[in-house]
Amino acid sequence: MKKLVGIGIGPGDMELITLKAYKLIKSCETVFIPESKGESLAGKIANEYIKDKKIIELSFPMGAKNKERYVEAAQIINQTLKDNETGVFLTLGDPMTYSTYAYLMKELIDIHVQTETIPGITSYNAAAALLGIPITLKDESFYLADGNIDEKLLNSVASVCILKVCKNKEEIIDKLERNGFAYTYVKRCTQEDQAVLYKKEEMLADKDYMSLIFARRA
Amino acid sequence: MKKLVGIGIGPGDMELITLKAYKLIKSCETVFIPESKGESLAGKIANEYIKDKKIIELSFPMGAKNKERYVEAAQIINQTLKDNETGVFLTLGDPMTYSTYAYLMKELIDIHVQTETIPGITSYNAAAALLGIPITLKDESFYLADGNIDEKLLNSVASVCILKVCKNKEEIIDKLERNGFAYTYVKRCTQEDQAVLYKKEEMLADKDYMSLIFARRA
Numbered sequence: 346m347k348k349l350v351g352i353g354i355g356p357g358d359m360e361l362i363t364l365k366a367y368k369l370i371k372s373c374e375t376v377f378i379p380e381s382k383g384e385s386l387a388g389k390i391a392n393e394y395i396k397d398k399k400i401i402e403l404s405f406p407m408g409a410k411n412k413e414r415y416v417e418a419a420q421i422i423n424q425t426l427k428d429n430e431t432g433v434f435l436t437l438g439d440p441m442t443y444s445t446y447a448y449l450m451k452e453l454i455d456i457h458v459q460t461e462t463i464p465g466i467t468s469y470n471a472a473a474a475l476l477g478i479p480i481t482l483k484d485e486s487f488y489l490a491d492g493n494i495d496e497k498l499l500n501s502v503a504s505v506c507i508l509k510v511c512k513n514k515e516e517i518i519d520k521l522e523r524n525g526f527a528y529t530y531v532k533r534c535t536q537e538d539q540a541v542l543y544k545k546e547e548m549l550a551d552k553d554y555m556s557l558i559f560a561r562r563a
Numbered sequence: 564m565k566k567l568v569g570i571g572i573g574p575g576d577m578e579l580i581t582l583k584a585y586k587l588i589k590s591c592e593t594v595f596i597p598e599s600k601g602e603s604l605a606g607k608i609a610n611e612y613i614k615d616k617k618i619i620e621l622s623f624p625m626g627a628k629n630k631e632r633y634v635e636a637a638q639i640i641n642q643t644l645k646d647n648e649t650g651v652f653l654t655l656g657d658p659m660t661y662s663t664y665a666y667l668m669k670e671l672i673d674i675h676v677q678t679e680t681i682p683g684i685t686s687y688n689a690a691a692a693l694l695g696i697p698i699t700l701k702d703e704s705f706y707l708a709d710g711n712i713d714e715k716l717l718n719s720v721a722s723v724c725i726l727k728v729c730k731n732k733e734e735i736i737d738k739l740e741r742n743g744f745a746y747t748y749v750k751r752c753t754q755e756d757q758a759v760l761y762k763k764e765e766m767l768a769d770k771d772y773m774s775l776i777f778a779r780r781a
Contacts, residue, residue: 353688355581363684364585365578441698442705450695457617462692466581466682471573472682473659477668480659481707487660488716489698489705498706498720501713 346425347458349449350433351440353465354391355413357536361466364394369463374526375399377422379445381406389436395499401425419452432559443491443508469506472531472559476541480504493517499524504561518545522561528560565676566581568651569668570660572609575754579684585612587681592744593617593650595640597663599624605653619643622711623663637670658682661709677700687724690777698722711735717742722779729772736763739778746778
């Protein structure tokens with residue numbers, strides 16, 4: 346049976362990949378990487394590990410929900426892998442957290458390609474480590490969202506992280522301020538062009554898609 | 564200056580450590596490990612990587628919130644490290660997620676020991692990968708808790724993970740069922756004695772402290 350292993354390569358620092366994922370990449374022949382607009386950030390980050398591999402780019406427009414794209418990608422994977430071959434699919438961060446891989450996995454299962462998943466370091470775990478701010482202490486709760494937050498949840502949690510804050514930034518910050526949260530903006534966490542912003546006006550001015558707000562009850 | 568790096572070694576599989584953490588352990592001399600009741604799970608998991616190191620056990624009774632223990636542990640670290648030495652402190656999962664390290668870090672900063680943190684794979688990221696169930700798809704939210712959950716949050720999230728479900732298990736399951744969540748129980752995720760339970764009565768009968776319930780809207 347053919348098998349695809351979805352690998353989380355972490356948020357950007359090439360050494361934030363797990364040993365398990367690293368070894369599997371080294372031992373396999375075929376690496377599938379997602380690309381959007383001719384670029385593959387996952388491929389770029391893992392470049393050192395995959396440069397001598399057969400690399401197959403699968404095109405997923407950013408934020409695509411289009412089922413057809415996943416069906417097609419699953420077919421390409423099925424056609425590319427030889428019988429009993431195990432290939433890997435690289436995904437930024439963690440494969441089960443806001444990832445293209447979760448959609449792709451479903452389509453692969455439907456056409457009887459076996460799947461397995463190796464978890465990866467998320468951008469928000471990396472951001473908390475970078476900032477030295479706990480996500481959760483004992484008995485605390487954490488809320489993870491993308492794009493926007495539901496204000497009524499804020500009363501019940503100690504910390505919140507909003508990924509991909511591009512639009513709605515002002516609305517998010519207003520909600521956090523109203524509910525007594527201190528917040529920090531981290532752009533491209535652990536990537537080469539990482540930046541940490543503390544001032545509201547700087548956050549509002551920034552346009553980077555790969556940014557997050559990490560907030561904790563002050 | 565003396566420096567302590569808090570390292571997340573992941574949930575149990577010794578290869579779910581990051582390359583960054585692995586290399587740092589290899590390059591340093593002194594490894595601090597938390598122990599409770601004479602046992603150190605972190606030390607056991609990382610045993611292969613640390614066996615030729617100077618290992619200092621720091622005693623933290625499970626779930627201890629006692630500030631004195633952290634003050635004392637910080638002093639031991641300060642006294643053990645030589646000037647300009649970098650030591651590591653191993654923590655199960657991720658250092659910023661329900662970890663002793665977050666308390667310890669605060670005390671180290673107070674006595675001017677420099678700290679740095681390397682994120683780790685959490686048990687819930689590993690559980691989602693194991694089960695092949697997404698934590699979050701696009702536009703979805705996730706809620707992380709330990710011990711118990713606030714039922715009014717369940718309406719607003721797609722998935723929830725409750726760590727350390729020992730007491731309150733029936734209450735948690737009732738809340739999940741009432742709110743239309745499908746749930747799975749994972750005991751000692753990726754550790755040697757890992758078990759996945761699907762039946763409510765088996766979950767209720769289990770007494771393991773290192774277990775989680777991962778639930779997703781059905």
